[in-house]
Amino acid sequence: MASLTKPSPHFTPSSLEIEPLTIAGRTFHSRLMTGTGKYSSLEQMQQSIAASECQIVTVAVRRVQTQAPGHEGLAEAIDWTKVWMLPNTAGCKTASEAVRVARLGREMAKLLGQEDNNFVKLEVIPDPKYLLPDPIGTLEAAEQLVREGFAVLPYINADPLLAKRLEEIGCVTVMPLGSPIGSGQGLQNTANIQIIIAESGVPVVVDAGIATPSEAAAAMEMGADALLINSAIALAQNPTNMAKAMGLATVAGRLAHLAGRIPVKTYASASSPLTGTITQLEDSQK
Structure with missing residues (x-):
């Protein structure tokens, strides 16, 4: 690893030795x-996608299947030999709908070359205004999909009890929202997210609401294992630059979490030592 005090000319943040993220093996x-x-x-x-250096890209199965506006040719536009598809059940209002769409997503991944891809981002969202996930429907669908061999990544409200229950039934991550989808409100549920992180035995992915790289870094500094960010990148004035910034912020936040911040004090503490100052040297010469 390159020295941080004498960086190599080829040093980049992504070259730092951060342990890989592991989901479902x-x-x-x-x-x-x-x-x-x-x-x-x-x-x-x-x-x-290229600028972000991400390796997991989520795709709305229902919108790709129906060739919804903005999704025409989307599945074929991505090199699936380089990134892992995360089919999602966006647009599903009930557990039964989500299960059906998850099955379609698994078949879609196979058709695009990922034969062993059993991942699904589970979304059950009946609320059209705030797009908040249904906890009961999510749990019901998750139980069925786990039984069918899916690696389930459920999108949930920042509810520590629900997160633990989903982990117990076999979900491979939990994905609490920072704030409502596409709202750009940032991290509004930090207290509950911190509890989920502290109590979780599976990766915690903060999903939805993150608007800026500083918020992305803050989520990772809290100890989140990963982030899922879409609107903040796609709707930025320069999406490519924002994607790069979000990728760097994710790395910076993870490094900061691993490094460990200094303790908070109620008083000041000088950065430089008080011994060996000019005043002390002058006093010693008198």
Whole structure:
């Protein structure tokens, strides 16, 4: 590893030795997941995914299947030999709908070359205004999908009890929201997210609401294992630059968490030692 005091000319933040993220036995060097929706063009999406250096990209199965506006040709626009597909059940209002769409997502992944991909981002969202996930429907669908052999990544409110229950039934991550999808409100549920992180035995992925790289870094500093960010990148004035910034912030936040911050004090503490100052030297010469 390159020295941080004498950086090599080839040093980049992504070259730092951070342990890989492991989900359902599969490892990823990036702890940032991104989405595919809301971009102005497929080309912009491709550039942003590359700039973020992410390895997991979520795809709305129902919208790709129906060729919804903005999703025409989306599945074919991504090189699935380089990134892992995370099919999601966006648009599903009930548990039964989500289970059906998850099955379609698994077949879609197979058709695109990922034969062993059993991942699904589970979303059950009946609320059209705030897009808050249904905890009862999510738990019901998760139980069924786990029985069918899926690696379930459930999107949930920041509810520590629900997160623990989902872990107990076999979900491979929990994905608490920072704030409502696409709201750009940032981390509004930090107290509960911190409890989930402290009590979880599976990776915690903070999903939704993150708007800026500073918020991404803050989530990782809390101890989150990964982030999923879509709207903040896709709707930025320069999505490619924002994607790069989010990738760097994810790395910085993880490094900060591993490094451990200094204790908070109620008083000042000088950075430089008080011994050997000019005044002390002058006094010793008298």
